[in-house]
Amino acid sequence: MTVEVGSQAPEFTLPNQDREEVSLADFRGKKAVLLVFYPFAFSGICTGEFCEARDDLAAYVNDDVQLIGVSCDPAPTLKAWADQERYSFPLLSDFWPHGAVGASYGVFSADLGFSFRGTFLIDRDGVVRFAEQNGPGEARDQQGWKNAIEELKASA
Template sequence: MTDTITVGAYAPDFTLCDQYGQDTTLTGLRGRPVLVVFYPLAFSGVCSGELADLSARHAEFAALGAAVLAVSVDSVFALRTWSDRESFPFALLSDFWPHGAVADAYGVFDPTRGTARRGTFLVDDDGIVRWTVTTPVSEPRDVDDYLRELRSLTGNG
């Protein structure tokens, strides 16, 4: 397992398929901040709550010019079903194969469980990690924390 990416490091680039089978490349989003949110599994209790909170507050992220990318080891098909059911307004990215490779590059892959840990990375418009948080699998993260850090980064705090 790779060490967790730290503040000040360049965010590892990746290309993953979203819930619609479209490729999303991190470097393709340069010029705007990106919130990369790793979560263990679609349809699970804590993950459902976290992504529902992100969805409910998505307009605030958009108003700050940020892209939100939610990443799990689920297949594109599972992510599409979940997204259709929940109407998520952001990309759900599949780190299915090679299994968990992107989560591992960020240092948040749990090889025992075969899933990502709850790791979040705020990447600036030049691709540098400006804030990160990792929480235990049983603890949801707080969207207010994301928005506070994003506002600080964009000078809208």
């Protein structure tokens, strides 16, 4: 079951593309986190979504919010993808235990071995303020992310 709006976001610590540990707790009290799960690096839809975010980065990485991507890809794959596409935001590896963080958010498919396109906006207190899940082959509309970020800023 997907984590619901109003619930406490599950904590996690995962390595990023540079093999540095990143925790949700790192942002507690500092900024909101837009947590974006995706199936695989280098796939067409995932690349399109993250290139769109990269090209409008100020909307997703600023004093109020931090964009973080999460997939089951190993860190070296994420590093190659980030370098190729010039992503300057954290891409976290949920490789081992395989999909554990995705499972805690309710977006990991054990049968398929990857996380679906789950997106969660987590406020500075660790509470989920926006949640959506798209299946394989379904690209996300990032206007919904922007609207959720604006609503969160307006309510602060």
